[in-house]
Amino acid sequence: MTFLGKLGWFVSLILAAVILAGAYVFLVRGNVVEGEDGRTVILLSKAExxxxxxxxxGMLEAVQSVTEAAATGDNAVVQAVARAVGMAATANESAAMMAKLPLEFKTLGFGTHKAWDSIADLAQTGATQTILTAAIGDILLNCTACHASYQFANEDVTQ
Ligand code: HEC
Known part of the structure; x- marks a missing residue:
């Protein structure tokens, strides 16, 4: 191989490494630092x-409304409230913010929105109060698991 050929390969390898490192940061690691209390701190812009x-x-309000409606057997309200915080609520998340979130956080976050859709489906198909309450209990596990591991902070300390 000529010297230029070898150089070309070398440059390609370096570029591939840079792209892989970038993909790791944007897709897996996110924009994070370690917090004082052991949780992972996700750094976001002030607006994000x-x-x-x-x-x-909004999700805590949904927990309140859904619990109350389930207790009175009002499945129509359970369905409407749960659907509003389901996957449809993620449609406007910005790509810039997604890149700052660790993969595990995104998985847990999307899993939570999907679980809200499941509660809406259960209510729609006439689930009993017992079934709905158990599903709300399951969703709350996602809330507490994520809160135990993550925190948000402003990425610009002057903000
Ligand atoms: C994928 C992670 C994740 C999930 C799932 C999650 N949260 Fe959070 N939530 C956070 C983080 C991170 C914070 C900020 C905590 C901090 O900075 O100390 C937060 C903050 C909050 C706050 C405080 C809002 C404020 O104005 O300060 C409320 C209320 C809340 N979450 C409710 C919920 C409820 C209810 C659920 C479940 C239905 C839920 N969260 C699920 C990550 C999550």
Whole structure:
């Protein structure tokens, strides 16, 4: 192989390594640092953090409404409220923010939205209060598991 040929291969290998490292950071690791209490801190822009915390409060409100509606056997309300925080709620997440979230966080997050859709499906097919309450209990496990492992902070400390 000529010197230029070898150089070409070398440059290609370096580029492939850079692309793989970039893919690892964007798809798997996310934009994170270790927190003081042992949790992983995900660094977001101020606007992203405000938006995602608003979505979190929306999910807590959904837990409240769904629990109350399940207790009174109002499956129509359970279905509507759960569907609103299902996968449809993730449609407007920005690619920039997705890149900052670790893979495990995204898996748990999407799993939670899918679980809300499952509760909506259960309510739609006439599930009893016992079944719905058990499903809400399962969803709450996702909430507590993620909160035990992750925190958000502003990526720019001056924000
Ligand atoms: C994939 C991870 C993940 C899942 C799943 C998750 N959360 Fe969170 N949530 C977080 C993180 C991270 C924070 C920020 C905590 C911090 O910075 O200390 C948070 C914060 C919150 C807050 C505080 C909002 C505020 O304004 O400060 C509420 C309320 C909340 N979550 C509710 C829920 C509920 C209810 C569920 C389940 C239905 C849920 N979350 C599921 C990661 C998650």
């Amino acid at each position: 953090r405000i938006k995602v915390l608003g979505e979190m409060r």
